[in-house]
Amino acid sequence: MTESNGAELNDERPGTAVPDWEKRFRAPRVGLPRWAQDAPDRALFVSNVTGTFEVYAWDRATGGQRQATDRPNGTTGGVLSPDGEWIWWFSDTDGDEFGVWMRQPFHGGPDEPAAPGLEPSYPAGLALGRDGTAVVGRSTDKGGSTVHVARPGAAPVEIYRHTESAGVGGMSHDGALIAIEHTEHGDAMHSAVRIVRPDGSTVAELDDTRGGTEELGLAVMGFAPVAGDSRLLVGHQRRGRWEPMLWDAATGEETALAVDLPGDLDAGWYPDGSALLIEHSFQARSELFRYELAGGSLTRLDTPAGTVSGALPRPDGSVEFLWSSAAEPSAVRSTTGQVVLDPPALPGGVGRAPGSVPVEDVWVEGPGGKVHALIQKPEGDGPFPAVFDIHGGPTWHDSDAFAAGPAAWVDHGYAVVRVNYRGSTGYGRAWTDALKHRVGLIELEDIAAVRDWTVSAGIADPGRLVLAGGSWGGYLTLLGLGTQPEAWALGLAGVPVADYVTAYHDEMEALKALDRTLLGGTPEEVPERYEASSPLTYVDQVRAPVYISAGMNDPRCPIRQIENYVERLEGRGHPLEVYRYDAGHGSLVVEERIKQLRLEIAFAERHLGRPDPERPEPSPE
Template structure:
């Protein structure tokens, strides 16, 4: 197997040989590495990307050797799918500024262009012989899934306009002489596994319906699939026989499964966690998997679930409280990003740090979050950001009313889309929150749309119902910069100079608006992109944010001990608004 783990403070790619119980570090990139794969011939693949996320696929033998390009003649771009067949046929999707190109060829050989598609699509898989390949577009579009032959001929187009549709991959072996593509279809209130074959077309399996989001993977036998359901912040696994209509739960520990992979002989490898335990790998059949360097024992704190009556229905919160508290305590609301995501019963180093520092932490799965069914995900409608900030306010009032948190000491902390909601909440409800931390946020929706990635431009247009030119009032109504003059609470804004998703220009514009309004704020700039893979950056943000919240919610900051990195000269990758080192 290949996996991503920490190596001296950076994400890097490793291999694991279960029979020898030996791990090997594959990459040593200064900026870290996150994407990897193993092909049928046991070559290890990894994506060599720059701070903006553009790069190319490289590979090397499982036991080590020189890195080689997956296909030659492929321009640098963003990774949009990789598949390597049993016969060393490679198919890869490469994203450009406004299009996606699919290439094929023999591993390490010259590339041949299969097709070029405007907009964002992703290679979702190929048949074992690479005789067919599946491209996934927007799930609710007329071309949600397109099946092609290697010469670019269209074999089928599956629409998601009536029911959203996602392609998950072809079966690893042909069944009854036919290639079979696995999909998930969303109905009005359910998610169903579905299959497509060249002769039979698309068919769903309504006997196997789920009330919240699912994903699935084929077992090696090509007859069963492993279904992972995300429900109310936790995960459940099922083994489904789609042909014989059988469904059995795969026993797992309560919590969240960050990944789950079916193997031979009904073995399943999972990456498990809950709020009190950092991620751990284990096998349902006892296969030796890599031990991860982690925190021993259980994370301190009182971790519980709480439901609040909201305008759109019950709102679920994962609440963590200091174990030794007496009475209400200062609280930080960690606001998840996405927006199509949810907070899980999973370990988070920020939760650990805040609870250990005496704060309560609330993780709210507001309207629009996944894990609560199609209707909850669609509930905000056109109220982009507004419904979510209303839910945050409702949960805050509930926690104050229960005597769990202090009404005069509640803050917000969010990253990316979560950072957007933090800024919007501070502007829409001045005085309700006493401090906010927004990390790599969307601060000006219209300006971000002009300079962000094609995928996020498409998301904006779906959420707002058009572009800033066609529906300017909607972008203005739901944009934090429109409320910057009303911000009355101190805010720390952290941004990245090479952020392609939440571009730095629109953050600078928001900071200028705060400055013009005389709002109290701080800024911290990182010399990285949106998806930072360096632990040093995360630690610098964590120190700055916890110190900021401690000062604003509990009084003057106590002088911290000088961290080792500062004694050695500090990080040169994180800077405050004046350009000075903050580590």
């Protein structure tokens, strides 16, 4: 076994040209700015401009920007109080996702505990009221899920507790109603919604899991942004996909919305409550619509072809959105035609990220129906060595969006294939819910169908097929190497599930609930299902060289279960390289991300050869 530290691949010597693939990582990026409800000129966004993803405050009236957080391993996001006076951010330890909420004044000042009296926990939703009240969702490995109401100057009060997963969905404009998403029925994939008062007493319950044979879920999309309005926007799956409806928590009245579009629909309120912003996702792309609540008219907003990764309407009726495509890097745009936000300027900063090649769509007949895959190819004629870059989740999907990782592999002469296997979102409820009991094996059947098609189409070289992915994609990589040992020439697994039983016992409580749902119980209750779905079961069948990267503080795919798998492979003397780093479920540090991908590319080239012999090799230090 080889232990990696990446030093032998450092290409930062003076005079060394920085390749495009590294520029894509280092180029400054910004997330979608989110503003205070009652102070829309005050906003927060996330940027990597310093080399680490951190939270920034933006005074839109003056144009002033200020870095609000500064931590060695980064900070993923913040929340503004409705009046824009306070920035809330979650403080964990080196990516372990376990910690407390902190806050600081919008224009700067010392951080302080935002909800004194609450012990560290995993976050499970947050809602901030106009009177300073905070509703804090929490979960712990021993206490299950709880919701607390924290008022200024008073100790937090617990208003909800359950052993199953639950979280805060939102708070009404006047603070009188709180929405809680819960899975008390034991199905972590399909939530119910309960409306409670700040004292915890129940007002109403909406549960689509009751009284039927189908598994249906609900999602809170937000209370009406108008004083005295008790309507809640709720996502439901009653017609085989996600779509919104209105539910009046005070009267119980449900109002269906006539939005006749294929695919999944997300929604949010316009600030005056007169209309909804609809985000329509279909076949790995997305677009925006305005839906008028009076009359039900639907108007498409002007967005380019590609993927919208979040959108918010402004008080003037315009909409700001984060957009990208596989070929073009992300930008925060507006329906007014303007680019809304440029990254903070730093002396000597890197310019805009280089583009990449567009994706091609293919549909392949699989054992559970047609499987959608996205393919990017380098210049020239195939067959190419191919990286099957498998997405995580599993309830997620790959889309026509910009991603530096796949673009880097294309630059190095590989075709990149991304498969939206059964379990992926965006293709209807039945497709997403197909993962039951034969977890992992179902997804790999779909990946195999696409793999065989790419070989028969002359795109992929059957002798140089790489199975790769992070998180759930890393899990499928290790499982695929063991259950399909003759199919793959190499495996690259990032933060994977490797030993399912140990992973279950060590992971955060919310993921235990998901595993019980997917596999039908605990490892003690259904041991045969965990055994069939665990990469450790098949470790002795693995034939391809294996590269594994793991976060030492990862609460989702904990390190102990990875070490169990590594020990088994190591005992066989199998070609193996392991890289461990001091972070959680991935890294927010740009140079760390570059280092990890550089190690993966070098590992692939050592075992498969270099696809493009004319391309210079990385120079050692």
